[in-house]
Amino acid sequence: MYMSEVRKPLLRTMVALSVIVGSAMAADMKIEKNVDGAVIYPTKDGHYQAYSVNTQSKKGFSSYGRTPTAAEIKAWNKDVMPDGTGLPEGKGSVERGDELFADQCAMCHGDFGMGGKGYPTLSGGQGTLKNQLVDAAKGDEPPVRTIGSYWPYASTLFWYIQSAMPFPHPKSLSNDDTYALVAYLLSVNEIEIDGQELDDDYVLDRAKFLKIKMPNRDGFYPNVDGGVGAKEVAKFLKNPENYGKGTRCMKGCKDGKVTPIKFELKDFKPAMSTTRDLPKEEGSKTVSKGQKLYEAKCSACHANAAIGAPVVGDKEAWAKVTAKGMDVVYKHALSGFNAMPPKGGNMDLSDATVKEIVDYMVGASK
Amino acid sequence: MSKTIEKSVTLASNSVSTDSRRGFLKGMFMSVAAAGVVAPVALKADDAAITEEAEWGVKLGFPVDKYGYGQRSPYEHNVVRRVTDLLSSGDMYASVAMCPIHELEGGIITPNGLFFNRSHGGTAIIDPNKYRLMIHGLIEKPIVLTLAQLKRYPSESRIHFIECPANGSAEWRGPQFNSIQFTKGMMSSAEWTGVKLSVLLEDLGVKPEAKWVLAEGSDNSEMGRTIPIEKIMDDAMLVWGQNGEALRPDQGYPVRLLVPGWEGNLNVKWLKRLEFGDKPWHAKEETSKYTMLQPSGKAIRFFWPMEVNSIITSPCPEKPWTDLKKGDVVEIEGLAWSGQGTIQHVDVSLDGGDNWTEASLKGLVLPKSWTRFSMIIKWDGKPLVLQSRATDDTGNTQPTINQEIAAVGVESVYHRNAICSWEVKANGEVNNVHVRG
Numbered sequence: 001m002y003m004s005e006v007r008k009p010l011l012r013t014m015v016a017l018s019v020i021v022g023s024a025m026a027a028d029m030k031i032e033k034n035v036d037g038a039v040i041y042p043t044k045d046g047h048y049q050a051y052s053v054n055t056q057s058k059k060g061f062s063s064y065g066r067t068p069t070a071a072e073i074k075a076w077n078k079d080v081m082p083d084g085t086g087l088p089e090g091k092g093s094v095e096r097g098d099e100l101f102a103d104q105c106a107m108c109h110g111d112f113g114m115g116g117k118g119y120p121t122l123s124g125g126q127g128t129l130k131n132q133l134v135d136a137a138k139g140d141e142p143p144v145r146t147i148g149s150y151w152p153y154a155s156t157l158f159w160y161i162q163s164a165m166p167f168p169h170p171k172s173l174s175n176d177d178t179y180a181l182v183a184y185l186l187s188v189n190e191i192e193i194d195g196q197e198l199d200d201d202y203v204l205d206r207a208k209f210l211k212i213k214m215p216n217r218d219g220f221y222p223n224v225d226g227g228v229g230a231k232e233v234a235k236f237l238k239n240p241e242n243y244g245k246g247t248r249c250m251k252g253c254k255d256g257k258v259t260p261i262k263f264e265l266k267d268f269k270p271a272m273s274t275t276r277d278l279p280k281e282e283g284s285k286t287v288s289k290g291q292k293l294y295e296a297k298c299s300a301c302h303a304n305a306a307i308g309a310p311v312v313g314d315k316e317a318w319a320k321v322t323a324k325g326m327d328v329v330y331k332h333a334l335s336g337f338n339a340m341p342p343k344g345g346n347m348d349l350s351d352a353t354v355k356e357i358v359d360y361m362v363g364a365s366k
Numbered sequence: 367m368s369k370t371i372e373k374s375v376t377l378a379s380n381s382v383s384t385d386s387r388r389g390f391l392k393g394m395f396m397s398v399a400a401a402g403v404v405a406p407v408a409l410k411a412d413d414a415a416i417t418e419e420a421e422w423g424v425k426l427g428f429p430v431d432k433y434g435y436g437q438r439s440p441y442e443h444n445v446v447r448r449v450t451d452l453l454s455s456g457d458m459y460a461s462v463a464m465c466p467i468h469e470l471e472g473g474i475i476t477p478n479g480l481f482f483n484r485s486h487g488g489t490a491i492i493d494p495n496k497y498r499l500m501i502h503g504l505i506e507k508p509i510v511l512t513l514a515q516l517k518r519y520p521s522e523s524r525i526h527f528i529e530c531p532a533n534g535s536a537e538w539r540g541p542q543f544n545s546i547q548f549t550k551g552m553m554s555s556a557e558w559t560g561v562k563l564s565v566l567l568e569d570l571g572v573k574p575e576a577k578w579v580l581a582e583g584s585d586n587s588e589m590g591r592t593i594p595i596e597k598i599m600d601d602a603m604l605v606w607g608q609n610g611e612a613l614r615p616d617q618g619y620p621v622r623l624l625v626p627g628w629e630g631n632l633n634v635k636w637l638k639r640l641e642f643g644d645k646p647w648h649a650k651e652e653t654s655k656y657t658m659l660q661p662s663g664k665a666i667r668f669f670w671p672m673e674v675n676s677i678i679t680s681p682c683p684e685k686p687w688t689d690l691k692k693g694d695v696v697e698i699e700g701l702a703w704s705g706q707g708t709i710q711h712v713d714v715s716l717d718g719g720d721n722w723t724e725a726s727l728k729g730l731v732l733p734k735s736w737t738r739f740s741m742i743i744k745w746d747g748k749p750l751v752l753q754s755r756a757t758d759d760t761g762n763t764q765p766t767i768n769q770e771i772a773a774v775g776v777e778s779v780y781h782r783n784a785i786c787s788w789e790v791k792a793n794g795e796v797n798n799v800h801v802r803g
Contacts, residue, residue: 025632035596036671038627038706039759041733048706049733054520062569064515068500076500076639079450079580079590082648089679108456118457130663132775133539143659143777153648160650163588164487167459170586220657220667224646229577232593233668243658243666243673243781244770246755246763248594248713254720255766256787256802258751261541265548268448272545274469279443304457 035234080159084210087158087196091205092180094187094198100177101184104166107307107339112188113146117306123188125149126215148189152220154212158182168300169345179204191215290360298344308339310365318365326362333358384463410523441659444508448547452536459488460587462792463528464551467677467701468684473729474525474701474736476554478609483616484530484552486651487586491634494620499604503580503642506571512618517606519561524603527703528737529553529672530630531656531780538776541798546682549786553703555736557606558624564599576642580649581623584638590649591632593625597670600684601626601734627705627734628670629780658778660663666778672705674764675783676712676739676756687794692747698725702737704758711741711757718751718787718801719766725754750790751799767802 013078031256032040043053080086109115113122125144133142143149147157162178164170173181187198194211196202222232236242294302294312301309310317321329331352336342343354368579404773406684438445447463454461465482483489494513502508533552536542543549572595579598583589593602603624606613613619618635625632631651646652646668658666678700681687702709713722725741757763765773770784790800 033760034707035594036628037760037762038671039708039733040600050523050730051524051732054522056520058520058565062507062509062566064510064518065511068502068510072500072510073502076582077502077641079641079647079649081645083644083645117456118451118454129659129665130661132661132777134776135539145654145659147404147654149658150654152653156648156653158651159590163590164586164650167487167586170487170588197647198388199556208508212577219663220653220665222666222668224668227577227644230596230668233549233594233670235597236666237669237671240673240762242773243669244765244773244783245767246757246762246765246785248711248720248755248757250713252720253715253722254718254801255768256719256800258718258787259540259800259802260789261544261798263542264544265450265452265536265542266544267450267451267452268545268548270444270446270448272448272547272684276441278440300457305563306456 002079015299022223025253035230035237037234037237037240044279078159080155082153082155084155085156087206087209088175090175090179091203092178092183093201093203094177094180094183095200096177097182097184097187098200100173100181103339104201104341104345105181106303108167109311113185118304119306121146122185123148124187129216129219131320146189148191148215150216150219151219152214154182154186154209154214157185158209166345168297172345179209202244206268208330265290288360290356291364293349294357294360297346297349298361301340301344302361312361315365318362322362329362330358402784443460445480447483448551450548453532453548455486457724459796460486462532463551464547464775465554466547466684467551468546468679472699472738473528474555474732475609476556477659478556478611478614478617481554481556481608481614481617482528482530482552484532484630485582485585485587485616486589489616490585491615492584492636494618497620497638499638501566501570501642502642503640504573504576505567505642506573507569513606516561516604516621518568521559521561521607522603523557523559523607523770524601524624524626525732525735526552526626526728527555527672527734528625528630528633529675529703529705531669531672534782534786535779537777537782537800538771540802541800544798545797546562546677546679546684550677552630555703556608557610558603558605559604559610560603560621560624563602563604566604567599571578572642575644575793578643578646580641580643580647581632581637581642582638582639583618583633583634587634589631589634589651590647591634591651592646592649592668593623593632594670597625597628621629627672628798629656629672632670636698656780658774658780660778661775664776669781672703673781673783674702674704674706674756674758674760674762675707676700676702676754676764677786678714678752678754678788679789681752681796682788683748683796683798686796687745687790690731690745690747690794693744695742697743698741698743698752700725700739700754702727702754702756703735703741704762705734705755706762707758707760708733708735709737709739709756710759712737713754713755713757714741715755716743716750719753719755719785722755735751747792749792751801752788752790753801755785767800771802 034040041049046053046055061252098110109122110117115121123146125146126149131141131143133140161181162173183204193208222236301307302312305311312323343349445466449463462484465480497513499511530552534549547644577595579593604621605624606621621637623634623637680699702712712725714725715722725739728738728740731737755764764783764785767784787799787801789797
């Protein structure tokens with residue numbers, strides 16, 4: 001009775017193996033591996049593993065497309081590469097970057113990019129990359145990965161800031177402003193260019209940018225430069241010893257002792273439940289235009305106390321705001337106020353629409 | 367020929383070792399199929415769910431035209447993606463919503479509404495009429511396609527998982543979440559439909575100098591990643607279909623890149639541009655993030671594939687055995703997957719990794735895909751520590767926690783594929799524990 005149970009998996013394994021022997025491994029063919037160490041499965045006899053493959057000729061379908069114009073390519077090809085490919089002309093000073101940062105970035109990234117608001121920290125961390133936080137009780141510290149301590153290339157910084165920041169309304173920074181912000185972020189990280197410190201009146205331009213050497217430029221492997229393509233990566237990935245190789249030990253394999261959770265994290269939204277019941281009636285909700293636009297354009301800052309914006313729903317905070325009189329509040333929303341950018345950075349919104357959003361924010365915070 | 371057959375026999379008898387055979391003879395864990403007929407327990411009073419008319423049987427249901435797009439049962443409302451502030455980059459726009467993998471009702475497909483969602487600047491809603499895809503750079507014939515034009519290409523469908531390499535990243539130093547949704551929910555799986563890039567490129571002609579491709583999204587974060595040409599030509603696809611319907615916006619509607627088995631982040635959503643070049647771009651997500659800092663202070667970059675991995679989905683902390691009695695027969699079930707190949711074996715241990723038995727695979731076993739495994743046992747009501755360990759057809763096997771840490775330290779953040787453990791208590795409660803140190 002038990003024997004048959006044992007034999008079944010044995011037989012199954014035999015069948016499975018003879019299938020492999022019969023197809024992929026015929027004539028001692030070795031598995032072909034791609035650059036990621038993964039098996040390349042051949043399409044054979046109209047099959048890609050379990051899938052049937054449509055083997056008809058698939059040529060000629062490009063007749064549906066058209067050639068992009070030079071202006072179109074220029075409009076989309078905005079990436080910046082480490083060798084300077086794609087880096088536009090322009091210039092900006094550390095001082096200008098400081099202003100821009102205070103207006104558009106510090107509410108999330110902290111003064112001088114020092115973090116503390118839950119968003120990425122943009123400065124500091126040099127000399128920490130060898131840290132391994134194994135046991136905080138023993139005083140272990142974590143590594144701090146920032147632009148200054150970790151990023152290998154300044155090109156990434158220029159490209160990323162211009163295409164993705166400021167977070168609530170990206171792609172709004174001019175080339176000059178982006179140079180200024182990069183200059184500022186390098187200066188707060190005490191990175192020099194060509195042996196020169198970046199003080200307030202330092203002006204960064206394309207030529208100087210190309211001389212930037214980030215402190216951690218040699219901190220990454222495998223090598224992909226000098227035309228080697230993905231060869232070195234392939235060598236690395238094909239050997240699991242490089243990243244954790246397991247063994248198929250079947251008996252007497254214990255490796256360590258059972259360690260329970262010390263500090264349980266359970267701030268889940270919504271709370272965990274596997275109950276099958278009817279949801280509680282929430283009443284019919286209609287979403288106003290003001291609310292929709294608030295969620296799309298303003299909530300990145302106004303749902304987050306860390307930024308210093310009055311949080312929608314916080315009655316006390318909004319009572320203080322509206323105490324100034326609605327005329328003043330509208331004016332601040334339209335023209336900006338301290339860290340509040342004009343129209344929240346959405347210059348495409350009409351004045352009337354911004355007022356409608358403000359009305360929603362005020363109404364939802366009563 | 368006879369030589370190869372001989373080889374297969376020896377291999378086969380190796381893989382079911384005499385040790386493990388003795389293991390199940392002694393423990394009788396595998397004996398269930400032969401356990402004979404067990405009489406169901408007698409009930410003391412009649413069950414009103416049977417003796418009374420059910421309320422839904424004595425009135426009309428809702429009309430067939432009530433929902434143009436069908437809804438699941440309202441009773442399933444707790445089956446949802448969940449978030450925690452601890453895994454966000456500041457707010458819920460650059461964050462991740464975790465898939466409730468413990469609630470997936472078997473198989474290897476995730477319903478589209480439960481697919482995990484990792485985004486870097488919110489979910490973009492793209493007007494499909496204004497969608498354009500540009501392919502340019504070191505290409506003989508650069509091209510712009512509308513969505514309708516792209517969909518004219520002959521399509522293929524493939525089932526693949528997508529996993530964020532940060533899946534399980536909170537666990538490097540020790541167990542923290544008593545939850546499968548939060549330790550392994552940064553992955554999901556779907557049948558994707560689209561066109562293979564190799565088909566598209568056959569017409570467009572890749573120049574011989576082209577070694578790398580920049581894939582760029584059109585969302586707020588303008589997600590950009592460098593892909594080597596070898597992957598593009600092997601099995602990369604441009605996909606617009608997800609489980610038979612258009613991609614969900616949070617999966618990149620209308621078009622995303624699919625690089626089967628690779629880091630979720632590389633499957634660029636809301637794809638707008640593919641540029642062919644001779645050097646890698648070193649985008650933010652391949653320098654600042656998605657690189658693995660080592661104890662040497664240097665970091666591994668361009669770690670593309672998701673390694674062989676597995677997790678027991680039942681039981682798990684959310685789906686315990688508190689309803690079981692001593693002597694009950696129960697199925698231990700789970701998912702195994704590898705971005706580098708096809709699952710070959712999954713072994714299960716009941717004693718925290720000391721002794722192992724090969725589990726059964728069930729259902730479809732496909733390359734770079736979730737694969738279900740099962741082991742049916744008779745529970746003796748004693749505490750267990752359950753583990754699963756997968757091996758793929760490259761021969762790679764999941765490491766223990768100690769083996770993985772010995773290789774990469776504890777600050778890698780990404781690519782954690784060490785063996786997971788669930789402790790089953792005598793009362794049937796299940797907890798996340800580590801076997802390490």
